[in-house]
Amino acid sequence: MPSHTDQSGLRRVDLNLLPVFAALMRERSVTRAGEALFLSQPATSAALARLRDILKDELLVRNGRMLEPTARATSLMAELEPCLDSLARTLGGATPFDPATDHRTFRIGCTDDVAVALLPAFTTRLRQLAPHCNLVLRQADYRTIPRMLESAEIGTAVAYMEDDLPASAKQRVVRRGGFVVVRDTTTFGPVDLDAYCIRPHALVTPSGDLRGFADAALEAIGRSRRVVLGLPDYGLVRRAILGTDLLCTLPDFLGEALVASGGFAADVLPFNRSEAPQVEIRMAWRTTVDHDPGEEWLRMQIVEALAS
Template identity: 55%
Template sequence: MSQRSIETGLRKFDLNLLPVFWTLMKTRSVTRTGEALFLSQPATSAALARLRTAFKDDLFVRQGRTLEPTPKAEALMEQLGPLMQGVAGALGESIPFDPATDARTFRIGMSEDVAMAVMPALPAIRQAAPNCRLIIRAASYRTISDMFGTREISTAIGHVEELPASAKQRVLRRGGWVVLRDAASSGPVDLDEYCARPHLLVTPRGDLTGFADAILAGLGRQREVVLGLPDYALIPRAVLGTNMLCLVSEMVYEALSILDDNHRLAADPPPFPCEDSVTYIAWRSAVDHDPGEMWIRNQLIQALTRH
């Protein structure tokens, strides 16, 4: 293709449509694409119509609640994907970020214990970046990879197992574990009392077995978990006034302690050896050098590593 025909083609095509196509391929949703690009739903639908006209193909066909790409769209993505990533990286590195004046939206995925721990730092982040918005999404090691792939989040904090090859990660903090109890109940808790008293377990999956049960089994002991809860914030109301115990990471205990003005909760060391609780921070490689993303990552790292 001649240089002149390339220039003519670029003049005829609205390059502003490319981010819409890219995001549609990731989200498979007109609504979520509009949210990601700060476009109204009619504007996003109009952009899709223009894309269909430009490429003389439907590009996306609705199947249930999602838009499935046509073979033409898949072929375009294979060609345009690396180019779009390169452009995004180049622009991200060249555009400075001033938290005092700039307006950005940061989308961070966190496990619930991390979200609890980071809450006290949010007022300072808000004060430092008054025009920015922070959206915290529930994310676990089961969902982080897919959420990176659909660009629902740019950064994730929590327990990480499998990540896309295009993501980066580092250990954010290592910590121990504590046995929470009502401060009015007997303590410290030794192994015999740990096995004799009833237990509470935070279990999003709904089971009543945790890693402590495997450790106890290796010691020829066992415990009885009598209550499963969906989130950590419910622990104080469930434990106080009872003789129940709950094994939690030090990060969870730190978060709960901020809310425990009257020191009604006590924490004992576990009566058996536990591996460290490891928290990771991971992010999409495309935002590795983005000044704004670097800033928010640094804020979160400082908040969660400050003991």
């Protein structure tokens, strides 16, 4: 007769405790583990207490501000982590995907500048390659993306992100770059330092502050500019700039998209570009769709769309 692994021991373990244990091992903090799993601190502490009781081991002990794993916890994590990853892939359901014939709805969370860069060329490409699929773009940023991924409101996120994603998410950098100056193609260019300081500027400023990194860089060399228009998001740049003499300093990937859409020219920053912050766009996705052929295909399209 075929041998079977004795699974009777699983009956005494609440399997919902295992992701909590994994998060505690990664974060080494009850508070951060709870935040990663969207659990309260008391609930996370209670889960750790139950695990200690079930496994008859302290598992994690306080060492200053951090939790240090016991030998039993380290050994258990080494065995458990690949099992959890495998289970996530299995439950994620790697359904075959043919973009030419399949019907899927893809949900992407992104910041407004990424949305402007992706539209409309990205959606046109998707409609050509996957004519029966739907695309839903959700407004998201580094503050809301962890929750939206954890709750499966979105399958993929593309934005500036912090290193605070839930343990159930993966990520990669899809674009690094700097900033450019965009203007209406009918106006004088390329823009040199004098023109940059003389011409009026529009600034994307959700907070309403009419000062950006460029102002500090200019002050360092004894120059200044005048920002006459503050915009709440990048979606308004086209309407604000075309037909005017306004300049707008924005991420290079967005500048490329505006130039490609027509009517815009993009010039290099006319001051020390090392003074400008680096732009790093990351893509994150839920582990449960890591090996889903449809989601893999979608991520590949995003990478190609944002590539230089």
